[in-house]
Amino acid sequence: MRLLIVHNTLWAHYKSLLFSQLANQLTPPDTMLVLQIALTEGNRQGLGVPDPATVGYPFELLHPGTLDSLPTPQRIVRVVRAGWAYRPDVVLLTGYYDPAQLLLGLLLKLRGCRVVLQSESTALDNPRTGWRESLKKAFVRLCDGFFCFGTRAADYLIQLGANPARIRVRNNAVVDNDLLKRTFDQAWPDRQARQAALGLPPNNLIYVGRLAEEKNLRQLLNCFAQAQRAANATDWGLILLGEGPQKAALQADVTRLGLTASVHFLPGCPWTEVPTYLALADALVLPSLSEPWGLVVNEAMACGLPVLVSDRCGCAVDLITEGQNGYTFPPAEPAELTHQLIQLMTLPVNSLQQMGEASQRRIAHWAPGPVGQAMYLEMKRLADPTAATALPQPHQRDL
Numbered sequence: 001m002r003l004l005i006v007h008n009t010l011w012a013h014y015k016s017l018l019f020s021q022l023a024n025q026l027t028p029p030d031t032m033l034v035l036q037i038a039l040t041e042g043n044r045q046g047l048g049v050p051d052p053a054t055v056g057y058p059f060e061l062l063h064p065g066t067l068d069s070l071p072t073p074q075r076i077v078r079v080v081r082a083g084w085a086y087r088p089d090v091v092l093l094t095g096y097y098d099p100a101q102l103l104l105g106l107l108l109k110l111r112g113c114r115v116v117l118q119s120e121s122t123a124l125d126n127p128r129t130g131w132r133e134s135l136k137k138a139f140v141r142l143c144d145g146f147f148c149f150g151t152r153a154a155d156y157l158i159q160l161g162a163n164p165a166r167i168r169v170r171n172n173a174v175v176d177n178d179l180l181k182r183t184f185d186q187a188w189p190d191r192q193a194r195q196a197a198l199g200l201p202p203n204n205l206i207y208v209g210r211l212a213e214e215k216n217l218r219q220l221l222n223c224f225a226q227a228q229r230a231a232n233a234t235d236w237g238l239i240l241l242g243e244g245p246q247k248a249a250l251q252a253d254v255t256r257l258g259l260t261a262s263v264h265f266l267p268g269c270p271w272t273e274v275p276t277y278l279a280l281a282d283a284l285v286l287p288s289l290s291e292p293w294g295l296v297v298n299e300a301m302a303c304g305l306p307v308l309v310s311d312r313c314g315c316a317v318d319l320i321t322e323g324q325n326g327y328t329f330p331p332a333e334p335a336e337l338t339h340q341l342i343q344l345m346t347l348p349v350n351s352l353q354q355m356g357e358a359s360q361r362r363i364a365h366w367a368p369g370p371v372g373q374a375m376y377l378e379m380k381r382l383a384d385p386t387a388a389t390a391l392p393q394p395h396q397r398d399l
Helices: 013-024 072-086 099-111 130-142 150-159 177-198 217-231 247-256 271-278 295-302 334-345 349-363 368-383 385-390
Strands: 002-009 031-038 059-061 090-093 114-119 145-148 167-169 203-208 236-241 263-266 283-286 307-310 326-329
Touching: 002 013, 002 072, 002 099, 002 368, 013 031, 013 368, 031 072, 072 099, 090 099, 090 368, 099 114, 099 130, 114 130, 114 150, 114 368, 145 150, 145 368, 150 167, 167 368, 177 271, 177 295, 203 217, 203 271, 203 295, 203 334, 217 236, 217 247, 217 334, 236 271, 247 263, 271 295, 283 295, 295 307, 295 349, 307 334, 326 334
Parallel strands: 002 031, 002 090, 031 059, 090 114, 114 145, 145 167, 203 236, 203 283, 236 263, 283 307, 307 326
Antiparallel strands: none
């Protein structure tokens, strides 16, 4: 099997986990190449980039700058030229919104290559109408297989016309559970000292991500203020970890709401450092108005935290069981968010710990090892259907 993968940025460490798992399973005469279109994205600058020498799979970097700085015509030329020259048996495309990937997939399909689409989009992301939707439907009908990020992504593929039997791996949203937990455990003994140094209260909620309008953070601040007063929870704080265009407005809201002693802004950091900040908190909150998945929820669960997640996040259906490892809420109904915040802030310490343990058990099914194996076996079957009966059955395909 000659396997080609096309991906937007080398920065996306969570995708690299799966690419490394695929590379580790190759046996001669199998070969694999990942076309990384660019190094990173403009809004990810400052969050670190991987050292190309440490990437655990064969790749070709088509543009050493940001994806945003590569004009679409140049992107198309570079992707199509490199992908066509590789002559793959199977190509894994990581998005149908990119004209370069769409054109390459179509050309390779005409050559006889099997086309697999990896999708994280859901019907809730953005309005889904017009010619773009028609184009996606036409492309989906051409694909031989699909990998996706959970139930909502699978439902959207079916809505676009995908044969449900071809959606072969449905738990494609993974993070490095083991590394995250080790880093969290190493930071935990210093928790109280670091909280004191940062001026944090003993109990904290944490948000991790961009400080942007679609994350619904201004409503989070209003609801947090109401919940703190209603529960008399002055021993609870809120950490906002990240940077973004809404930071100044959020800081003004904190002053207006009288939360300067309770809400703390911390700068963005590389993903490998996020668990050290999760160790300062007792639960994660993700109040987004729109979120295809929400990998930070995986990260928090791997570290053993309860999670409070907007039901517009793709992960809400698959990762949260109400009252067991967290809660969900409709982001357009602030009273519900306030209610859930009060619930969390008034739980006994042992109940929070039990919810965190439930998070760890649940996220164990979303780990790079078994998911990478399932992806490899499915692509191997597509490349050589006659060998299908000799291959082992993949695990956890339909979680």
